Amino acid sequence: MNASIGKPRLLFDFHGGIHPPQNKTLSNQRPIRPAPLPAQLILPLNMHLGAPAKPVVQVGDEVLKGQKIAEAQGAVSLPVHAPTSGKVVAIGPRPIQHPSGLDAPCIVIEPDGREQWCELHPLPDWRTCCPPSALIPRLREAGVAGMGGAGFPSAVKLSPRAEHPIEQLVINAVECEPYITADDMLMRERADQIIAGVEILRHILNPKEVIVGIEDNKPQAIEAMRRAATGSGIEIAVVPTKYPSGGEKQLIYMLTGKEVPSGGIPAQVGVVCHNTGTALAIHRAIVFGEPLISRVTTLTGKALREPGNMEVLLGTPVSALLDAAGADMNRIGRLVMGGPMMGFTLHSSAIPVVKTTNCILAATAEELPPPATEQPCIRCGSCADVCPADLLPQQLFWYSKNQDLERAQQYNLMDCIECGACAYVCPSHIPLVQYYRFAKGEVRKEMAEQQKADRARQRFEARQDRLAKEQAEKEARRKARLEGSKPAAASGVDVAALKAASLEASAAYKAAVKALKAAEAEGSDQVAALASDVEQLKAKADAAKAAVRDAGNAPAAPVVDVAALKAASLEASAAYKAAVKALKEAEAAGQDVTALRTEADALKAKADAAKAAVRDAGPATAKAAPVQPATAEQPAAEKADDGAERAQKMKALKTAFNMSHKHFKEATAALEHAEREGADNLEELRKQVERFKLKADKAKAALGLLVDQAKADMRASGSDLKSLKIEAAQTEAAARQKARELEAARVKGDDERINVLSRELDALQREAQVAAGALKAATDEQGLADA
């Protein structure tokens, strides 16, 4: 007698578990019979866990039995094979076994009834022909997936990492769910083939032990398996009947005392677990070269006249099986794919059998009555007593219901295996598993969003780097160009150096202006000091510019360097604009503006002079000629005046709009509050809201008009695409910076700061939008002009 039969294995009992009525005799009284060939076979491209397969046939193609019709995509994926010979009649979405009732892409085959096999590549000498690892790709090509539960590609499980040597190979023949007898019947009738498949698995994995776990309610199967395993060293372990002892984690613990780490896989504790049906499929795939094209499925339930197990071609619609089992369609209250504990209801009987379909349960309304009304949880703890994962389901329920995901996760929500034991015993009829599924979905969503945010941040940072680099390159190019266009520096004045100095000075000036603005916005008392700083810097910048101009002009005079002149002109006008801006700001701040005004005037004069110089020089170069006159026709001074005035107006309008908008918002909030409170001055408040809204709208409209005008003008002057670009980029960058700060504040949880920052961010985003809009308009215009 075999030693493995002699000594019973020491079993570890997992916590909890339930003993629902078995109802197995309904379907295990007659042998496995072949299911009839249906009119159509519907083969989902995703019968397994992982990436869906990609079709390699087309509508109208003739296919042979066992021919590959879709190929695996990626590491965790499997091909799909034609279960019989026939013709591909459609490739498209069909209802499938998805719990949400979604359609999914399928290949539909119309059988020709000839059952003509394609060429197979059997490997009866698998022990000697090749190294064990060479068998793994064959299993993948044969489309072998876990046939007990999730349909995980078996080949993936057979290539464990080197750091996890496999000690035990566990074959899950427990079949603990009520009603299902597919594995039971398979073991009774085909134990030899199952053991042969287990031998192949052992050959590939080379474990220390091979244990087949069978529940003690299948004496005939145990007997058959023991007989088949005699002399092989494969141990048949009988485990007590208790749901969910067939759960992978529970079975591994029962047989080995090892716990699969939370969030991990069995290989991490040196265990690989396969289903009996899978072992059989592996045997057929290696020894006969047959791909996985059929499986044994239990047809059961009291609405069937002839329940039992059938050898079903994958893709057979459930309706065909129900017909074959003599279903009384009027009595079916619930059609379940899988068992009554973990299966899911089908919304249509057109859904096809797939690799994981171990059972079709056509239950009457008396068998599986509609769910009772949910009552309040009384924390009786029955659920905790039966939980096989040793969770506290009543707490999980509480936190899931309240969407307190953090707490739910702390109570190990993600370790729930959704076996349904808790909901089975709940006296208050709470659909607990449904709550956990929902909460898990929310947690996953949150994780995905977090990942997305992380990726977005990385992308953003990469983009910032790239922009900075581009900017630097552009700068370098510009410098190089200036250097190139610079005439021989007879006077010995280094124009490039001067230019750089000038740029530096103007950058410093701009930064100072920014600081001043910020200080003003915050109402800081350093405004005056900052303003004087700005002025000094501006003076410096101007001086630097003048130096550049002088240096540039001196040698340029004889040659008439239009480009240099143009650049100088642009600079001068930029300086003028900056001065106007500073002036405005100073005015707004209520400072002494005379000096600034004089300066602005002086700069304007300079700018005009520069423009005039360009104009003068213009005709000399043919290229510049057509563009320049347009600008030249309008007196520059007038235009600039217009611009300044408008800018001032615009600013005032903007302020007005912002104020009235703020008032409007405040009034709305007050109104809402009042409505909630049921205050009696609602009418008044409403009127107030209307008034503010009107005001805001008016200001906005006026502002819009002005902005449009300004844009039109800007376009007319053909100017400042670059400055617009810079402004747009700057505001955008500032907004991003602010967003990041805001995020940091959120993380810290500083409420006050969050408020301030989000307000600022709003403003910046608006500004960025405006700038982007203006830029776009200008670009479009430019594009048209170019055309």
Next chain:
Amino acid sequence: MSLITVTSPHATRSGNHTGAFMRQVVYATIPGIVVMTWLFGWGTLFNLMIAIPAALLAEAAVLKARGYNVRFALRDWSAVVTAVLLALAIPPTSPWWLIVIGIIAAIVVAKQLYGGLGMNPFNPAMVGYVVLLISFPLEMTRWIGPHEAPSWFDSFRMVLASANVDAFTGATPLDSFRTWAGNAEQLQALPILHGEFASLGWEWVNIAFLIGGLYLLARKIISWHIPVAMLAGMALIALPFWLFDDARYASPLFHLFSGAAMFGAFFIATDPVSAATSRYGRLIYGALIGVLVWIIRSHGGYPDAVAFAVLLMNLAAPTIDYYTQPRTYGHHRAKRGATR
């Protein structure tokens, strides 16, 4: 063929609902009710007859006001359980209004105002009891001496508050012990302290509730953790003190079979809504109730202490649960109170 689509599991245990659980609790009090009626007369039954309709009425009124389906909600029997427990806790000499006030405090305030069944942090019956004990200390401590049961007519007059209750009342064993603690001779001489094996009369009340409790355990309505821990906690703390000075401290056996010890252990402390819920948590919860009962009985201002001990531990239950999570499958150790 009209198919319903619902999520798994599709099977549920038949005959398994809250109302059935609660009914079992009511059935389990029957031995206690019988013994109390035998010892203290009809007052106990009158208490029940007033308490149950009052509780159902109060519950129905609040449920209606809260917009619930009253008939459906009443079927959970939770109001009846509260009424029975409160009726058994208050003296059989109580006038009708005392019971009604207690019921209102229990059902309306302690249960429904906190959100109804499953949401109350405190044991409703014990809140009702403590409200009465503090508000009407005289009425609440008038227990009938054992084997001096008044006739049903006298009991009826007590309910109507028109009888001379004092003619029938006497000190309870716990009361007597507290009064004479330290006086060994007197303790020896008091007959009420010497029944068959514990206090006179009350030992049978406790045995009756113990039988009811064992029934609940057998029917798996309650788990063993809380009652065993509570009784063990009480006995284990009583033992060394009793050995040290048996004139001042009562014996563990006396504690276990006096007052509301068994009633509290099997019927009050096991109220799942307000108790701790994890296995270890229930052990701690029960044991601390036992210790508190002994402390208050031996050193407090009240002769019995189950109500106070249970309410105090109700306060602690969420914290206990927080620190007693079981180790989940696949985790090295339990996440006990570890945040983030």
